[in-house]
Amino acid sequence: MQDTLLQVRNLKKYFPVKKEGYFQPQKYVKAVDDVSFDIHRGEIVGLVGESGSGKTTVGKTILNLIEATGGSVRFEDRVLFDVEAGKKMKRDELELLRQSMQMVFQDPYASLDPRMNVERIITEGIVKFRTCPKADIHKKAVELMAECGLDAACLQKYPHQFSGGQRQRIGIARAISLEPKLIICDEPTAALDVSIQSQVLNLMLELREKHSMSYLFISHNLGIVQHFCNRVCVMYLGSIVEIADASQLFTNCAHPYTAALLEATPSVKEPKTQGRILLTGEIPSPASPPTGCKFHPRCSKAMDLCAKETPALKDIGGGHLTACHLCC
Amino acid sequence: MSNILLETKDLRVCFKSDASVVRAADGVSFQVERGKVLGIVGESGSGKSVTSLSVMRLIPKPNGYIEGGQILFHGEDLLRKSEKEMRRIRGNKIAMIFQEPMSSLNPVFKIGEQLGEALKLHQGISGKENRRRCMEMLELVRIADPKKMLDRYPHELSGGMRQRVMIAMAILCDPELMIADEPTTALDVTIQAQILQLLRDLQKKREMSIMFITHDLGVIAEIADRVAVMYAGRIVEEAEVSTLLRSPLHPYTRGLIDAIPENYDPKFGFRSIPGMQPSAQNMPQGCSFAPRCAYACSECGRAVPELVEIQPGHTVRCILGGKGGM
Numbered sequence: 001m002q003d004t005l006l007q008v009r010n011l012k013k014y015f016p017v018k019k020e021g022y023f024q025p026q027k028y029v030k031a032v033d034d035v036s037f038d039i040h041r042g043e044i045v046g047l048v049g050e051s052g053s054g055k056t057t058v059g060k061t062i063l064n065l066i067e068a069t070g071g072s073v074r075f076e077d078r079v080l081f082d083v084e085a086g087k088k089m090k091r092d093e094l095e096l097l098r099q100s101m102q103m104v105f106q107d108p109y110a111s112l113d114p115r116m117n118v119e120r121i122i123t124e125g126i127v128k129f130r131t132c133p134k135a136d137i138h139k140k141a142v143e144l145m146a147e148c149g150l151d152a153a154c155l156q157k158y159p160h161q162f163s164g165g166q167r168q169r170i171g172i173a174r175a176i177s178l179e180p181k182l183i184i185c186d187e188p189t190a191a192l193d194v195s196i197q198s199q200v201l202n203l204m205l206e207l208r209e210k211h212s213m214s215y216l217f218i219s220h221n222l223g224i225v226q227h228f229c230n231r232v233c234v235m236y237l238g239s240i241v242e243i244a245d246a247s248q249l250f251t252n253c254a255h256p257y258t259a260a261l262l263e264a265t266p267s268v269k270e271p272k273t274q275g276r277i278l279l280t281g282e283i284p285s286p287a288s289p290p291t292g293c294k295f296h297p298r299c300s301k302a303m304d305l306c307a308k309e310t311p312a313l314k315d316i317g318g319g320h321l322t323a324c325h326l327c328c
Numbered sequence: 329m330s331n332i333l334l335e336t337k338d339l340r341v342c343f344k345s346d347a348s349v350v351r352a353a354d355g356v357s358f359q360v361e362r363g364k365v366l367g368i369v370g371e372s373g374s375g376k377s378v379t380s381l382s383v384m385r386l387i388p389k390p391n392g393y394i395e396g397g398q399i400l401f402h403g404e405d406l407l408r409k410s411e412k413e414m415r416r417i418r419g420n421k422i423a424m425i426f427q428e429p430m431s432s433l434n435p436v437f438k439i440g441e442q443l444g445e446a447l448k449l450h451q452g453i454s455g456k457e458n459r460r461r462c463m464e465m466l467e468l469v470r471i472a473d474p475k476k477m478l479d480r481y482p483h484e485l486s487g488g489m490r491q492r493v494m495i496a497m498a499i500l501c502d503p504e505l506m507i508a509d510e511p512t513t514a515l516d517v518t519i520q521a522q523i524l525q526l527l528r529d530l531q532k533k534r535e536m537s538i539m540f541i542t543h544d545l546g547v548i549a550e551i552a553d554r555v556a557v558m559y560a561g562r563i564v565e566e567a568e569v570s571t572l573l574r575s576p577l578h579p580y581t582r583g584l585i586d587a588i589p590e591n592y593d594p595k596f597g598f599r600s601i602p603g604m605q606p607s608a609q610n611m612p613q614g615c616s617f618a619p620r621c622a623y624a625c626s627e628c629g630r631a632v633p634e635l636v637e638i639q640p641g642h643t644v645r646c647i648l649g650g651k652g653g654m
Binding site: 080228261266269282 | 371439489501517518519520521523524539543545546547548549550573583584585587588589590591592597598599601602604605
């Protein structure tokens with residue numbers, strides 16, 4: 001049995017929408033609707049989906065950066081929150097736990113404070129939690145820089161003096177400074193050029209090996225997810241439609257939406273401009289999602305049942321889960 | 329009749345800053361054939377957008393200026409045209425679509441008003457006929473309810489819809505050349521695939537030429553006929569798209585192809601090109617890729633290599649004459 005690090009159960013996040021009139025009922029955007037998954041120790045789990053599918057909201061809700069509407073999150077043996085049971089971790093306790101759960105953001109330009117030099121940025125957590133004696137902080141900063149492939153001579157520089165790839169390395173150095181067990185990476189390479197992207201990915205793999213961390217890797221790039229992650233969750237309109245091992249998902253996906261995503265990804269190996277089955281239409285608004293299976297209006301295989309009943313996420317063998325009426 | 333619609337010769341574009349002058353495009357020469365798609369691929373800062381903007385003569389003034397070279401459209405040098413003549417070409421003979429469709433549409437005008445503007449200006453068509461033509465275009469770019477669309481504002485549309493409107497606007501005057509600057513970068517893969525197919529169909533149907541700028545070789549593989557790879561302001565390799573992807577000759581192109589996650593090889597992990605692109609202020613002597621190149625020798629630092637034709641239609645800027653790609 002694998003050791004579960006993070007357990008997410010029935011996570012929900014509804015954002016209220018401005019009412020159309022005073023007597024109109026309150027409507028909600030269901031950004032995350034009933035999402036459950038586990039992350040095992042040392043595992044990299046990918047979370048993929050189009051923009052608006054709720055993947056970033058999942059990441060932020062897990063860290064309690066935004067408050068969940070429903071569901072529960074457990075980290076190791078501690079409950080971060082369980083909305084239904086009315087449990088919530090105390091503020092100071094949560095703060096301590098933050099040491100073990102860190103985040104790397106998408107935009108390396110917006111996520112670093114322009115008024116802090118690099119040394120302050122990467123040692124901020126160490127100073128706050130006093131994880132090492134004051135005299136050793138500088139030494140620790142030098143170590144972190146070396147680990148992330150940055151020149152220690154740059155410690156006194158400011159974020160604007162670095163390129164995008166270097167900034168993302170600073171963001172990673174900051175995240176690993178407290179030796180976390182889990183890092184939530186929200187599209188860490190989306191803003192980088194291809195040749196730089198691989199450098200950052202390799203660094204992340206290397207660091208995971210060294211510190212035995214787990215990653216929740218949020219991305220829309222299926223090419224990276226295929227080779228970077230152990231397991232992959234596919235999200236559509238706030239719900240997970242498929243979870244499978246990366247190798248399984250890319251060779252033998254079960255959900256029509258996953259198939260459509262794979263089909264749409266441009267390829268240098270087999271360009272397929274002609275004769276490609278394209279998904280028609282666009283992702284519907286999460287304020288008024290379709291009834292039944294949320295994907296049915298765009299699905300080529302939709303049946304009558306799909307519009308009526310929401311399919312549950314079911315195991316179709318070997319830990320491969322999918323939410324589709326056709327598969328079960 | 330010559331088959332070449334657009335040709336740039338030794339185009340050099342500079343930007344002035346407080347202390348220095350930076351050359352963003354340095355001796356860029358390429359040709360766009362009639363009815364063909366030329367892809368220009370490169371990383372950020374390689375000068376691909378600057379090149380496309382200079383064809384439209386839209387380099388931001390007064391800091392940017394075209395230092396030299398020629399841009400021949402139908403054999404006539406666009407750099408010698410007056411601003412008035414240029415305005416007659418822009419949006420009429422040469423149209424452009426941009427990466428961010430929101431910032432290219434005016435938020436305070438309805439789609440119908442913005443769309444018809446070019447038609448009124450260039451061809452003097454207004455009123456009902458204008459509206460009819462706009463609707464026809466929206467239908468052509470596969471917008472479901474074109475009549476309703478005309479009365480909407482840009483903020484009411486999704487990213488994919490806005491890009492469709494931009495494309496409709498671009499083809500309204502039946503241009504001979506369309507410049508597309510990263511038109512699908514801000515879109516999701518499923519929408520990107522729809523837009524690429526749409527562009528391909530329109531290009532075939534109307535025998536339009538497209539200059540397609542992107543950083544994504546996967547997109548290039550799907551849409552382009554020929555492709556030019558840019559690095560640090562220069563074209564380093566140019567070939568037919570299948571040739572380039574199958575047997576790249578420049579070490580940079582090779583590195584770029586290897587770095588695509590699709591070409592992941594468990595033996596090497598994610599492959600990258602060490603180092604980063606030099607900034608335009610401190611460009612290295614000689615070949616600008618040499619500091620990152622695994623095949624670099626002392627000779628690379630001496631002079632900028634010439635673009636050499638190795639095989640018919642396949643040129644490369646490397647003194648190894650293609651050995652680096654093997």
